[in-house]
Amino acid sequence: MTAVTSGKAAGTMRREKISNANLLMFISICIFVIMYLAGIIIWGGGFRKPQQVFDILNNYAYLIIIGCALTIVMITGGIDISVAGIVALVSMVCVMFLKGKLWPVEGMSDGLRILLAACIAIGIGLLFGAVQGALVAYLDIQPFIITLAGMFFARGMITIVSVEPMQLTVQDEPGILDIIQHRIEIGFLGSLNKKGVMIPARMEIGVVIALVLLVAIAFMLRRSRIGRNFYAVGGNRQSALMLGIDVKKTRFIAHLISGLLAGIAGFVFMMHNVSGNATNATAGEMDAIASSIIGGTLLSGGVGNVIGTFFGVMILATIKLIVTASGLTKPWWQTITSGAMLALFILLQSVVLSRRGKKMTLPSWLKFKKE
């Protein structure tokens, strides 16, 4: 009898635990599905084509990657607001390298040049991540200030590297553009255009990179030792220390990964936009933080999931699409609606979390009658 009851208790506890950890993510997935369905039903048009989803992915692949970076850092209880600055810096440096403005690249094949550009991107990202991580973890300085300084530094470096915007053009670099702008065509998800010709859905290479990284990080957070350490350090640093986790090293690695991901995101951004500009990815760090939060990551640390972040990005993008589709064409409506939606999500999270510890009691008029 006791065994049965304890087993039952363990069962309910287990169920409760799962719902607690993933509840916020589950809500955001539901809201994304509802919003997209509403888009299909009310506005139809572009929403009905699968290409719409791929367009979102193509445009926001970099945001998915830096969203993952922020999720990891936020799980450890820190914050990294330098990511968008790194993205902009990396895209500028990569474009300049590919154009041969940094040092002469004659004689290199196009593939080698792109490979070297990717190495530069990763190198810059790792450098930023390592310096910021060391300062945050080993010198115990508030991550906000350090990464703010990182953002200033990255944004300032862009104009030091080049004041004028840079652009890869078809006239100058046809071979490189051919490779980095390659679209993967998915035939069965295509749609008929006005003439009745089947147009296959197109996806950029950056999307593949983003999705592979997303799955890899989700796996790492769930299964690997370092991933679990992230949660432990973010949940309670003191008890993590007592459990024998190297807290400093864990925080360092979180910032290192964040910098690395920002570097990759910069490369992906460059592949999509093929331009370097000081205003690239403006306020991208705030979009990344917002999508992490919408996806159920808590800034206080210890809770979060990159799959949720992915849906956070999709929700932000869908809001923008819906605002445009519903005819609110004045320039301010898009951001005001995004802000209102963000407010809604944040309030919802707050209510859910404050309800979490308490016993759920529905108002009397909502209760199902028993017996």
Added chain:
Amino acid sequence: MPADNRNKSSSFFQKNSQLLIPFVAIIILVIFNLIRDPGFFSIAIVNNNDGYPVLQGNLVSIFNGASELAILAMGMTLVTAASGGQDISVGALAAIAGSTLVKVLKSTETITPLTVILGILACCAVAMLFGAFNGMLVSVFRIQPMIATLILFTCGRSIAYWINGGATPTVSSPIITAIGSFIPGCPVPTPILIVLLMGILFFILFRTTTMGLYIQTVGINQGAAKLNGINPVGMKLLAFVLLGVCCAMAGTIGMSRLSLINHETLLLNVEMDAILAVAIGGNNLGGGKFNMIGSVMGAYAIQALTITLYAMKVPSTDVKAYKAIVIILLVVIGSPVVKDAFQKMKNRNGRRMLARKEAT
């Protein structure tokens, strides 16, 4: 206030060490500038376009240019102390306040002192309302301040755009010009006077009420504050509302400087600088004890750095990178690990000297 007095006497050393970073930063900048150009801080009295004598010089432009930042740093200090987080919507809120002021000024044919006062009151009210919205999210719904204010950060400038119907109207009035630059006959730029006024107001507020102590208490331990009969929700709300007033004043100054409101560029990126000023001022960004003088000194240090870089012919777009290096150096010097190392070195030296003394 006996508690306050005891606090002051016991933490005198601590307070001094808190002011160390901004003080060192300002001293380094002053020495550096004096070596580079001995006449850097000279102040001259010249006649401006209207024929009134006004002060001019790098020192004046540092104090004048940092006015908005100093006012915002005061409010940000309170929010940081009470809630343990930062408001990142101050720039957007200042834009909203400035737009409201312009809207009121534009609603009448002629701009009289009365309309200006009414406009400033209206923009204060609007900013306080938005501040209360932020504060409510933080205190009642217990959302982290950075997240709660992310909402207004995202859409605040669009709201400012919306208030003026998608235009960037200009206001031509001698009163507005006087607020932005000089009152005829007074050689000190008006923004500096407004900072002084705000400083005096906060000083009176801290002297005559227990607000400062209560805000610290809430920031240090919310539960204990509640048990002692302090309402944490009310104190946090108050801090955010006061920050709203600061934003309104900053928006008014920013608008008056150019005599026009541009929702996109008014006080752009000022939220980061304001948080930085609070941090350089030696305040713990996690809440609790605060020192408003430190924050204001931090604001002036940031502006001094910017003016120094401009004087060294650094392009305005590159300033950020150099600023970042200086910030990192400052926080590394002020970091607990480095401080401990210094302390240990000092102790070891002291012990060695003691041993040597005993040996001789």
